[in-house]
Amino acid sequence: MFRNILIKILLSPFALLYGLAISVIYFSYDIGLLKSSRFSIPVIGIGNLSMGGAGKTPHVEYLIELLKDYINVATLSRGYKRRTSGFRFVTHEDTALTAGDEPVQYRRKYKDILVAVAESRAYAIPAMIRQYPDIQVILLDDAFQHRSVQPGLNIMLTPYDSMFYDDYLLPAGRLREWRSGYRRADIIIVSKCPETISSSDREEIISKIKPLNHQQVYFTRYRYADPYDFYDNFSRISLDGTQDVILLSAIANTDYLLSYLDHKVKSIIEIEYEDHHVFDTYDIDRILRTHREHSGRPVILTTEKDAVRLEMHKETLKKHNIPVYVLPVQVKFHFDESKKFDAAIKDFLLSFEV
Numbered sequence: 001m002f003r004n005i006l007i008k009i010l011l012s013p014f015a016l017l018y019g020l021a022i023s024v025i026y027f028s029y030d031i032g033l034l035k036s037s038r039f040s041i042p043v044i045g046i047g048n049l050s051m052g053g054a055g056k057t058p059h060v061e062y063l064i065e066l067l068k069d070y071i072n073v074a075t076l077s078r079g080y081k082r083r084t085s086g087f088r089f090v091t092h093e094d095t096a097l098t099a100g101d102e103p104v105q106y107r108r109k110y111k112d113i114l115v116a117v118a119e120s121r122a123y124a125i126p127a128m129i130r131q132y133p134d135i136q137v138i139l140l141d142d143a144f145q146h147r148s149v150q151p152g153l154n155i156m157l158t159p160y161d162s163m164f165y166d167d168y169l170l171p172a173g174r175l176r177e178w179r180s181g182y183r184r185a186d187i188i189i190v191s192k193c194p195e196t197i198s199s200s201d202r203e204e205i206i207s208k209i210k211p212l213n214h215q216q217v218y219f220t221r222y223r224y225a226d227p228y229d230f231y232d233n234f235s236r237i238s239l240d241g242t243q244d245v246i247l248l249s250a251i252a253n254t255d256y257l258l259s260y261l262d263h264k265v266k267s268i269i270e271i272e273y274e275d276h277h278v279f280d281t282y283d284i285d286r287i288l289r290t291h292r293e294h295s296g297r298p299v300i301l302t303t304e305k306d307a308v309r310l311e312m313h314k315e316t317l318k319k320h321n322i323p324v325y326v327l328p329v330q331v332k333f334h335f336d337e338s339k340k341f342d343a344a345i346k347d348f349l350l351s352f353e354v
Contacts, residue, residue: 008168008172008173011171011172012168012172014171014172015168015169015170015171015172015173016169018169018170018171019169019177019178022169022176022177022178023178025147026147026177029147034147034148035148036147036148036149036150037122037125037148037149037150038150038152039125039126039129039138039149040129040354041129041135041136041137041138041352042136042137042138042152042153042348042349042352043125043137043138043140043149043151043152043153044063044137044138044139044140044151044152044153044154044155044345044348045140045143045144045149045151045153045154045155046059046060046063046139046140046141046142046143046144046155046157047140047141047142047143047144047145047154047155047156047157048142048144048156048157048158048159048164049144049156049158049164049167049175049176049177049179049181049182050158050159050162050164050167050173050174050175050176051170051174051175051176051252052251052252052253052275053159053162053251053252053253053275054157054158054159054191054192055157055159055191055192055220055222055331056141056142056157057102057105057141057305058222058329058330058331059155059157059189059191059220059331060075060102060106060139060141061106061109061110061330061331062330062331063139063345064106064110064113064139066342066345067137067345067349068110068112068113071136071137071349072113072114072132072134072135072136072137073110073113073114073135073136073137073139074113074114074115074116074128074132074135074137074138074139075103075106075113075114075115075116075138075139075140075141076116076117076118076121076124076125076128076138076139076140076141076143077100077102077103077115077116077117077141077142078100078117078118078119078141078142078143079099079100079103079117079118080100080101080102080142080276081096081100081101081276081278082096082097082098082099082100082117083097083098084097084098084099085119086118086119087116087117087118087120087123087124087127088116088117088118089114089115089116089131090103090104090106090107090115090116090117091107092107092108092111094107095308095311095312096278096308096309096311096312097278097312099115099117100117101276101305101306101308101309102141102305102308103115103116103117103141104308105304105305105308108308109304114128114132114135116128120148121140121143121146121148121149122148122149125138125149136349137349144156144181144184144185145176145177145181152348152352153186153187153345153348154184154185154186154187155185155186155187155188155189156182156184156185156187156188156189157188157189157191158182158188158189158190158191158209159190159191159192159253160190160191160192160193160194160197160219161192161255161256162174163190163205163208163209164179164182165179165208165209167179182209183212185215186214186215186216187215187216187217187218187341187344188209188211188215188216188217188218189217189218189219189220190205190217190218190219190220191220191331192220192221192222192256193219193220193221193334194221195221197219197334199335202219202334202335205217205219216340216341216344218333218334218337218340218341219333219334219335219337220331220332220333220334221331221332221334222256222260222329222330222331222332223329223330223331223332224260224327224328224329224330225327225328225329225330226238226239227239227301227325227326227327227328228325228326228328229324229325229326230300230302230307230310230314230317230324230325230326231314231318231324237299237325239261239264239265240264241263241264241265241266242266243265243266243298243299244265244266244267244269244294244296244298244299245261245265245266245267245268245269245298245299245300245301246268246269246270246271246287246290246291246294246298246299246300246301247261247268247269247270247271247272247301247302248271248287248300248301248302248306248310249270249271249272249273249302249303249306250272250273250274250275250276250277250279250306250309251275251303251305251306252275254270254272257303257327261301265301267298269290269294269298271286271287271290276309277309278309279309279310279312279313281313284313284316284317287300287317287322288320288322291320291322297323299323299324299325300317300322300323300324300325301324301325301326301327302324302325302326302327303326303327303329304326304327304328304329307324307326310324
């Protein structure tokens, strides 16, 4: 505890310099020196104030599921850690190396929506509309800090176990901008909540957030489904407390996942990498070695996002008969507020004016 406080004190001058730089850039947008673009179709931004781990991907998928049967949905991401550059539509042949793991995940799961990647969202959106004028809404993935585009609706996530109002600017903390940035949000979602949360906890958190009059606050949790076979998506297993599991993960925070698995499996061996890590042959050798060293043939369990990056090594894993299963996740709303949230999204779309 004392060590963490000392580190934050030592890093605070650098955090202040970072904060000043951010303030100059944002002030330039506020006074019109730098321009924010608005577009002729609805744009919904989904992001957060901190570095990773807030659950953006499952929330984007929630919105896709909500809207895809009624209107033409497109997603736009940066394509983090891809080895290509510029604007491009994501195809079924793309991999995490060519388009980034999250965009490829959207492309694989939702074959009828458009998925694009670009460093410049302000350039990409007009390009998307020119090529596909029937697009009716664009979901901007992780674009809360990208002020060059002004979404019609801004959704900000803040994880339950690391709320933005208790966090600090980089590098002393995990915030990518000042806490006051929450004021740009139209909807604030407290994500990754426990399975149960009391009304008193809810009210306490809302009082600390101090939402503005126009802001709505929601609370969500994850619901994990039965893992499906990495080699055959139609085959599933049930986690019944008898399995030994090797958890392969390269996501920002595994605490929530580990808490879930703690009551679902017999034992857990962790192979953990930094967020968005691209698995190479050395990593695959480590997986094979770890699997050999443990009796009882433990199951390799990984997330959907990690499975996209593991895809490039599927044949090697299959050749060595390594059982790999993928754990899908869905967003669920606390306090029976899913209908209220859905209505807010639909109201925004129906009332949108150019």
